[in-house]
Each structure stands twice: as C-alpha cells, then as structure tokens.
Amino acid sequence: xxxxxxxxKITAAVKENFKSEEKPFVNPYAGEKSTVLLETRAFSEPHLxxxxxxxxxxxxxxxxxxxEKLSSxxxxxxxxxxxxxFQSSSERLRRMTxxxxxxxxxxxxxxxxxxxxxxxxxxxxxxCYRANAIRVLSRILDPSMAAQIDRYLxxxxxxxSPFVASAAIICGINLMRSAPEVxxxxxxxxxxxxxxxxPMVQFHALGLLYELKRNDRLALHKVVSQLTxxxxxxxxxxxLLIRYATQVLKAERDSALEHALMDYLESCLRHKSxxxxxxxxxxxxxxxxxxxxxxxGATVFGYDMLPALTVLQIFLxxxxxxxxxxxxxxxxxxxxxxxxxxxxxxxxxxxxxxxxNRNIATLALTTLLKTGHESNVDxxxxxxxxxxxxxxxxxxxxxxxxxxxxxxxxxxxxKVLMAFLSSNLREEGSAEFKKxxxxxxxxxxxxxxxxxxxxxxxLCEFIEDxxxxxxxxxxxSFLGNETPTTSSPSKFIRFIYNRLILENALVRAAGVDxxxxxxxxxxxxxxxxxxxxxxxxxxxxxxxRDRTNLYCNMLEGKMGGKDGDLLVExxxxxxKADLEFSLDALCQTLEAHIAAQPELPFDVKxxxxxxxxxxQKAAMQxxxxxxxxxxxxxxxxxxxxxxxxxxxxxxVSAPSAPDIAAKVADLIxxxxxxxxxxxxxxKLATESEAEYVVQVIKHMYINHVVLEFVTTNTxxxxxxxxxxxxxxxxxxxxWGELGRLGIEALPYDRPASAYVVLQKMHExxxxxxxxxGTFQAALDYTVKEEGDDLGYRDTYPMENVTIAMGDYxxxxxxxxxxxxxxxxxxQQADEAVSKFSLNFKTLESAATGLTTSLNMAPxxxxxxxxxxxxxxxxxxxxxxxxxxxxxxxxxxxxxxSYGCLLKLACRSKxxxxxxxxxxxxx
Numbered sequence: 001x002x003x004x005x006x007x008x009k010i011t012a013a014v015k016e017n018f019k020s021e022e023k024p025f026v027n028p029y030a031g032e033k034s035t036v037l038l039e040t041r042a043f044s045e046p047h048l049x050x051x052x053x054x055x056x057x058x059x060x061x062x063x064x065x066x067x068e069k070l071s072s073x074x075x076x077x078x079x080x081x082x083x084x085x086f087q088s089s090s091e092r093l094r095r096m097t098x099x100x101x102x103x104x105x106x107x108x109x110x111x112x113x114x115x116x117x118x119x120x121x122x123x124x125x126x127x128c129y130r131a132n133a134i135r136v137l138s139r140i141l142d143p144s145m146a147a148q149i150d151r152y153l154x155x156x157x158x159x160x161s162p163f164v165a166s167a168a169i170i171c172g173i174n175l176m177r178s179a180p181e182v183x184x185x186x187x188x189x190x191x192x193x194x195x196x197x198x199p200m201v202q203f204h205a206l207g208l209l210y211e212l213k214r215n216d217r218l219a220l221h222k223v224v225s226q227l228t229x230x231x232x233x234x235x236x237x238x239x240l241l242i243r244y245a246t247q248v249l250k251a252e253r254d255s256a257l258e259h260a261l262m263d264y265l266e267s268c269l270r271h272k273s274x275x276x277x278x279x280x281x282x283x284x285x286x287x288x289x290x291x292x293x294x295x296x297g298a299t300v301f302g303y304d305m306l307p308a309l310t311v312l313q314i315f316l317x318x319x320x321x322x323x324x325x326x327x328x329x330x331x332x333x334x335x336x337x338x339x340x341x342x343x344x345x346x347x348x349x350x351x352x353x354x355x356x357n358r359n360i361a362t363l364a365l366t367t368l369l370k371t372g373h374e375s376n377v378d379x380x381x382x383x384x385x386x387x388x389x390x391x392x393x394x395x396x397x398x399x400x401x402x403x404x405x406x407x408x409x410x411x412x413x414x415k416v417l418m419a420f421l422s423s424n425l426r427e428e429g430s431a432e433f434k435k436x437x438x439x440x441x442x443x444x445x446x447x448x449x450x451x452x453x454x455x456x457x458x459l460c461e462f463i464e465d466x467x468x469x470x471x472x473x474x475x476x477s478f479l480g481n482e483t484p485t486t487s488s489p490s491k492f493i494r495f496i497y498n499r500l501i502l503e504n505a506l507v508r509a510a511g512v513d514x515x516x517x518x519x520x521x522x523x524x525x526x527x528x529x530x531x532x533x534x535x536x537x538x539x540x541x542x543x544x545r546d547r548t549n550l551y552c553n554m555l556e557g558k559m560g561g562k563d564g565d566l567l568v569e570x571x572x573x574x575x576k577a578d579l580e581f582s583l584d585a586l587c588q589t590l591e592a593h594i595a596a597q598p599e600l601p602f603d604v605k606x607x608x609x610x611x612x613x614x615x616q617k618a619a620m621q622x623x624x625x626x627x628x629x630x631x632x633x634x635x636x637x638x639x640x641x642x643x644x645x646x647x648x649x650x651x652v653s654a655p656s657a658p659d660i661a662a663k664v665a666d667l668i669x670x671x672x673x674x675x676x677x678x679x680x681x682x683k684l685a686t687e688s689e690a691e692y693v694v695q696v697i698k699h700m701y702i703n704h705v706v707l708e709f710v711t712t713n714t715x716x717x718x719x720x721x722x723x724x725x726x727x728x729x730x731x732x733x734x735w736g737e738l739g740r741l742g743i744e745a746l747p748y749d750r751p752a753s754a755y756v757v758l759q760k761m762h763e764x765x766x767x768x769x770x771x772x773g774t775f776q777a778a779l780d781y782t783v784k785e786e787g788d789d790l791g792y793r794d795t796y797p798m799e800n801v802t803i804a805m806g807d808y809x810x811x812x813x814x815x816x817x818x819x820x821x822x823x824x825x826x827q828q829a830d831e832a833v834s835k836f837s838l839n840f841k842t843l844e845s846a847a848t849g850l851t852t853s854l855n856m857a858p859x860x861x862x863x864x865x866x867x868x869x870x871x872x873x874x875x876x877x878x879x880x881x882x883x884x885x886x887x888x889x890x891x892x893x894x895x896x897s898y899g900c901l902l903k904l905a906c907r908s909k910x911x912x913x914x915x916x917x918x919x920x921x922x
Contacts, residue, residue, distance in 0.1 A: 138171035162198035199234035235273035480514030484521035609883035805920035806855030
C-alpha cells in the first residue's frame with residue numbers, strides 16, 4: 001500500500017465521519033416575525049434572563065435589517081417591552097436595548113417615556129451608558145425637548161472620555177437638522193474639542209464646527225485660516241480640513257487667504273499620513289479644474305503642481321489596490337483638463353495596464369488615451385481590445401469617450417480608432433454604451449473630413465442589426481444629411497432602403513426622410529429613389545404613408561418643372577432639422593392660453609426658442625437656490641421660530657412663466673404681460689456681507705420687465721415688516737412703473753421677494769423694444785427687534801439697477817465646429833461691423849469683459865487666450881430676445897500706442913439687431 005492510497009482512505013474516512021460538506025448552514029437568528037415577536041414576551045418576565053433577552057434582541061434586529069416591516073401596534077408593543085429591559089444591570093443587554101430603540105420608529109409619546117431613562121443614563125458613571133444614551137437621544141429626540149438636555153450635552157462635549165465626547169458631538173451634528181438654535185450655543189465647547197488629543201473627537205468636532213459656521217462666510221474663512229496654522233495630528237481631521245480649505249479656495253479669491261491656504265495644502269503633501277497626502281494632492285487636482293489662469297501650464301493659483309503629481313506617482317506603485325485606484329482615478333480626472341501635465345506620469349501608468357484589478361487597468365488605459373502620443377495609439381488599442389469584454393458598461397463608456405478624444409487629437413489615426421469603435425457596436429452592451437459609440441462616430445465624421453465615408457459605412461453596418469429604434473432613426477437622419485456630400489452616394493442607399501422593408505414604423509419614417517433628402521440634393525438619383533419610395537405609398541402606418549406621398553409629390557413636381565422656387569422654400573421648411581421654438585415651451589404656453597383665453601387664436605410667435613426656454617429654466621433654478629428657505633405663504637406674515645423649535649425651510653419649486661404672472665397679477669394681467677422670454681441670472685444689489693442681502697432678477701418680456709428683489713435678513717435679532725422698494729426711474733419717456741409688490745414680514749434667514757413691474761413706453765429707434773436704463777432703488781421697511789412691538793421706519797440703499805443690452809441676450813452653447821457653419825449660413829449683407837478702443841490691459845481680461853458685457857457663450861474654446869500672443873479671435877453665440885440667433889466674431893489686439901483694440905462683427909437674420917448689439921459696446 002503506497003502513500004497515495006493511504007491518503008485517499010484517510011480523506012474518505014474524514015468525509016464519512018464529519019460530513020462537513022453536506023451539512024447546510026442554519027442561521028441561529030432567523031425566524032418568522034410572528035414567532036420572534038411572541039418570544040419577546042420574555043422581556044416582561046419578573047426575573048430577566050440577560051443572555052436570553054440579548055438573543056431575542058438579536059433576532060428582532062436581524063428581522064429589521066432584512067427589511068421586515070413592523071406595524072405600529074407591533075412597534076409599540078416591542079418598544080414598551082424593551083423599556084422594561086432597563087431594569088437589568090447587564091451592560092451587554094443595555095447596549096442591545098439602545099440599538100433596538102435606534103432601529104425602530106418611535107412616536108413622540110413613546111419618546112417622552114424613554115427620555116427620562118436615557119437622561120438618567122447620561123448622568124451615569126459608566127462611560128458606556130453615557131455615550132450610548134447620547135447616541136440614542138440624537139436619533140429619537142423631539143426638537144422641542146432639545147433645550148431640556150442642553151446642559152448635559154454641553155458638558156459631554158468636553159468630557160475626558162473620547163467615547164462620550166464623540167457621541168455628544170455626533171448628537172450635535174444630528175440636531176443641526178432639527179434644532180440648530182440649540183446647537184449654536186455650543187460654539188465654545190466645540191471649538192475647545194477641536195484641539196482634543198483624541199483623533200476621533202477632533203474629527204467629529206471639526207465637522208460640527210464647519211456646520212455651525214458654513215452659513216457665515218467670513219467666520220468660516222477665519223476658522224479655516226486659524227486651523228491651518230496650528231492643527232493637531234489626526235489624519236482624518238487633517239483630511240477634513242483640507243477639504244474645507246479647498247472649498248474656501250474655490251469660492252473666494254482673496255490673495256492673502258489664497259496664499260495662506262495654498263501654503264497649507266502644499267505642506268500637507270509632506271504629511272506623514274498617506275490619506276492626508278492623497279487628500280492634499282486631490283485638492284491640487286480639483287483646484288486645477290477651476291483655475292483658468294493656470295490652465296495653460298502646470299500651476300494652480302501660481303503654485304507648482306509637480307509636488308502633487310509626485311505624490312500621485314508614488315501611490316501608483318503602492319501595494320494596496322485602493323491606493324492605486326484612488327491615485328489613477330484622480331490622474332484620470334485631471335487628464336480631462338490638463339492632459340499635458342498628466343503625460344509626465346505615463347511611464348508610471350503603463351505597468352497598471354496589466355493590473356489584476358480591471359478597474360485600475362481600465363482607468364490607466366483611459367488616462368493614457370487622453371495623454372498618450374500618436375506613436376502609442378496602435379499599441380493602446382490592442383490592449384483595450386483584450387479586456388473590453390471583462391469590464392462593466394460604465395467603464396466601457398469611459399473608454400469610448402477617451403478614444404473619441406484621442407481621434408480628434410490625432411486625426412491621422414481615424415481608421416484604427418473607428419475600427420475599434422465599430423467592432424464594439426457589434427458586441428453586447430447597454431443602450432447608453434451603444435449611444436456613446438454612435439455619438440462618437442458621428443462627431444468624428446463631422447470633424448474629420450477624410451473619415452467621412454469610413455464612418456458612414458460603419459454606421460450603415462450597425463443599422464443592419466440595430467436593436468434600438470431611437471439609435472437607428474438618429475443614424476438614418478445623419479445619413480440623409482451627409483450621404484449627398486460623399487463621392488458615391490448610391491452605395492449608401494441600399495442600407496437605408498433595407499430599413500424600409502425590415503423595421504418598425506418609426507424607423508421606416510426616418511428612412512423615408514433620409515431617402516428624400518438624398519433625392520433633393522442628388523438629382524441623378526431622384527428617379528431611382530422615387531421607385532424605392534413607391535413601396536411605402538401603401539404602408540400600413542399612417543405617418544409613413546402620408547410622408548411618402550407628400551415627398552413623392554414634391555419630387556415629381558420639382559422634376560416636372562413646376563414652381564421651383566416655391567418647392568425649394570417648402571423643402572427648406574420641411575427638411576429643417578430644428579424647430580424655431582421649444583416643444584416643451586409650446587405645451588406649457590398652450591396650456592396657459594387655453595386656461596386664460598381659449599376663444600382667441602394662438603400666436604406661435606409668443607413661444608420661446610429651445611435655447612431661450614432652457615436659459616429660462618436655468619435662471620429659475622438659480623432663483624430656486626436663492627429661495628430655499630422662503631416662506632410657505634408669501635403674503636402671510638411669519639413669526640420668528642420659537643426657542644427650542646426650529647422651523648424647517650419650505651421647499652420652493654422653480655417658478656415658471658405662469659407662476660411669475662400669477663405673483664404680479666394684482667399689477668398686470670397675464671394677457672397684457674405676455675409670454676416670458678427669459679430670466680436673467682441673479683445679481684447682487686448689496687454687498688454679500690451686508691445686513692440685508694438683495695439679489696435682483698430681471699424677468700424679460702417683449703413689452704415689460706419684471707424686477708424681482710430677493711431679499712434676505714441676516715440679523716438674527718430683527719424682523720423686517722412692510723418691506724417695500726423705493727424705485728426711481730431715470731428716463732420716464734422710455735420706462736413707466738406699473739406698480740410694486742412688497743414683503744409683509746421678513747424674519748431672519750428667510751428669503752422673500754418683492755416685485756416691480758416696468759413697462760416700455762416706446763419701441764426704440766430700431767423697433768426692437770430693447771430699451772436700456774438705469775434705476776435708483778432702496779429698501780424701505782419697519783425694523784422690529786425682540787420685545788419691540790412698534791419698531792421704527794428705516795431705509796437701506798442698494799446699487800443702481802441697470803438694464804443693459806446683455807439682459808436681452810441668452811448665451812447659447814454650440815457644439816465644436818458648429819459656429820463656422822452657422823456663421824457662413826447667415827448672410828454677410830446682414831452683418832454689422834465696428835471698431836473700438838477698450839480699456840483693458842490684457843487680451844484675457846478683454847475677452848472676459850466682452851463675453852460678460854454681451855452675455856453670450858464662447859464657442860470652440862475661443863475663451864482660452866494665449867497670454868504670449870498679441871491678438872486673439874473670440875467667437876460668441878447667443879439667442880436675442882424673441883428667439884433670434886446671434887453670432888459675433890471679435891478680433892482683439894494689443895498695440896503699444898493705442899492700447900486694446902477691438903473689431904466686432906455681428907451676424908443675425910435681423911440687421912437692426914446686429915447693429916444694436918455692436919453699438920452696445922460703445
């Protein structure tokens with residue numbers, strides 16, 4: 001008998017005796033809800049068995065964590081049974097009881113019963129009882145009872161036991177949501193705890209201190225500045241402070257504060273803790289995104305990024321996967337804005353391509369695609385293909401976007417990169433993944449002329465077996481536009497015609513559109529396409545059949561020599577890609593019209609364009625952010641919140657055009673007011689640190705302007721009543737005031753709005769109704785302090801309110817390369833050109849100032865100015881009031897003798913509008 005035989009016999013005997021592989025696992029805490037709740041009657045026994053009760057509590061907690069729902073009666077019975085467990089002196093049972101009370105929903109009446117017991121535990125000599133009692137109270141305490149235990153919590157914050165102190169601070173963080181006025185009394189104790197020797201106490205105290213100061217900008221800056229000069233050694237607290245310093249740097253550009261905080265971040269790069277070093281490097285990368293001045297180099301606010309990159313490079317070789325992942329992910333984000341800076345880490349990133357963790361390998365690959373050189377493209381694409389099937393769709397999307405960027409960077413490599421994208425279209429993947437690939441191919445066809453036919457063929461192959469109708473229709477529309485410009489349009493017609501035979505009605509309709517576009521632009525193919533379209537003239541679907549018959553009649557009429565000009569014009573309207581108005585806005589305006597004047601005809605000219613509507617929505621969202629704590633009822637006076645009970649801010653939805661019309665209905669009817677064109681972004685009319693902060697929002701209409709004054713009272717001990725706007729019009733011949741709406745009561749930190757409605761008295765010299773003006777404004781109100789029922793009348797000055805030409809404009813962002821085609825499509829005869837001398841010292845400040853003045857969006861990254869150049873071309877796009885598309889081309893130059901010179905050219909379909917925009921720069 002050899003050794004192998006003996007080993008097999010021993011193994012068989014062990015399996016036979018123990019049968020460990022055949023025994024199923026039995027969870028000792030699993031059970032039916034009714035059975036477990038019945039067993040909890042043991043909580044009411046005269047002599048409690050601590051071990052048995054702990055086992056039952058574990059069973060109940062297991063049920064809750066598994067998602068088992070308890071009825072209100074079951075919860076009440078369980079709660080009252082658990083309160084009897086406080087009679088036991090077992091520390092383990094007490095802790096389990098605390099855990100149960102935190103895990104169930106306790107009503108206000110039940111909270112009152114257990115609060116006295118928990119308060120007693122807070123005075124116990126046992127740190128375990130005290131800390132856990134505080135943690136339970138923070139979860140179940142009613143805000144009205146918070147003031148009663150204020151003394152206990154203040155003492156606990158500075159307790160010698162880190163467990164107790166940390167629990168009290170966490171209690172404060174939880175109470176900030178329900179009883180902030182109680183927690184604000186603990187500032188001294190919390191500040192003292194920030195310097196605690198316990199790392200956890202220091203971490204929690206810093207978090208609570210930030211919550212206390214976050215709404216006071218100056219106080220927050222002061223705290224952060226002081227802590228960065230002398231702070232403890234807790235790595236977690238250090239990371240938290242780094243994040244707060246980064247937030248301050250993003251929001252504030254004070255040179256002294258910026259210098260101090262950047263010095264602090266740089267020193268943290270040499271911290272002994274790995275997490276603090278990474279957090280500091282991460283801060284540099286995040287600030288690199290917002291620092292526009294340093295976007296052309298390797299600096300952030302004037303500080304070299306090399307030390308931060310060195311830290312990330314070191315972490316790339318860490319034996320810990322999480323450290324490698326964090327580092328490569330941060331470099332990946334930085335590569336999106338500063339690829340040339342990240343490229344110096346390429347040597348360290350390449351070994352990660354073979355990392356066992358596929359997430360790390362994918363991030364390394366996408367980063368290298370963003371920063372790689374043209375000579376490495378083929379090798380990188382081969383490595384991508386090897387593991388594309390092993391990564392999630394989210395990472396696949398990132399790879400596709402990186403490949404698209406790489407192809408735009410190195411157009412000569414379009415064949416390899418397009419082949420990779422096309423191969424992934426044939427693989428399994430989500431709709432989002434396929435959509436991203438299609439979008440990438442379309443963009444590459446538009447941006448790289450030599451890649452057009454290759455890209456179109458890849459798209460044609462995809463629609464042969466496309467399972468997503470929306471993608472198929474998108475591709476067919478694109479083929480209809482691009483096929484006529486290829487060298488051989490006929491070879492694409494077969495792919496489109498196949499869709500008319502094999503697909504659903506939606507795709508068939510798109511195919512008919514595409515073939516018609518090709519026929520209109522390629523006269524030699526009209527007869528053949530008409531023959532193909534005849535099969536759809538009897539289609540089962542009404543939409544497909546009607547479209548086909550209409551298009552066939554168009555094509556036959558044009559071929560027969562009928563009124564060609566009329567057909568061309570009709571074709572231009574029919575084949576137009578974009579509507580002149582927003583469909584969402586049309587629906588909204590129609591609903592308002594039907595509700596107000598259903599008997600009158602509807603004027604589609606009152607509907608804003610897609611750009612104007614989107615801008616209006618964005619402005620309304622900004623208004624919503626400014627009114628997060630607005631009063632629930634705008635016209636009802638509100639009382640200051642009672643001590644011990646904070647009034648939760650009422651959520652306010654973003655107001656639509658009918659909402660604004662309803663608010664000023666007492667001054668002007670919705671019919672007379674007209675349709676809202678757009679709303680301007682909020683602009684401060686007072687200092688941001690002022691006692692009363694006022695933001696002005698201009699709601700622009702064709703014949704009117706509604707000025708909304710969003711006012712915030714920052715004085716905690718004062719309430720303003722009968723708030724009105726003193727308003728003076730400088731030019732009564734141009735503007736008239738229809739009326740004002742004030743604010744009845746303005747308590748502390750509860751923003752509310754006052755309104756002034758202005759009417760335009762004439763159309764202006766150009767007939768555009770774009771009147772300009774400057775108005776004097778001031779707050780007029782009654783001040784009432786605590787205990788003062790009478791108060792006194794007072795005024796508060798504001799900056800002048802100005803309506804400029806930029807207020808009639810909405811920025812419109814264009815896709816890369818779209819500006820050129822749109823500029824050429826507008827008639828040069830309608831162009832307005834003028835030359836100016838500007839008071840700017842640099843090209844960058846001139847470009848920024850002109851963009852801000854005209855309130856237009858820069859295109860094709862023309863807002864990025866080469867600081868070493870003497871001239872710059874700025875491309876701007878916007879939507880003028882009424883939905884008019886406007887494009888501007890500004891040539892800016894610096895001359896030693898004449899300073900900053902500007903040549904501004906403006907094009908639109910309205911020559912008067914172009915002239916008005918150019919002259920507004922004077």
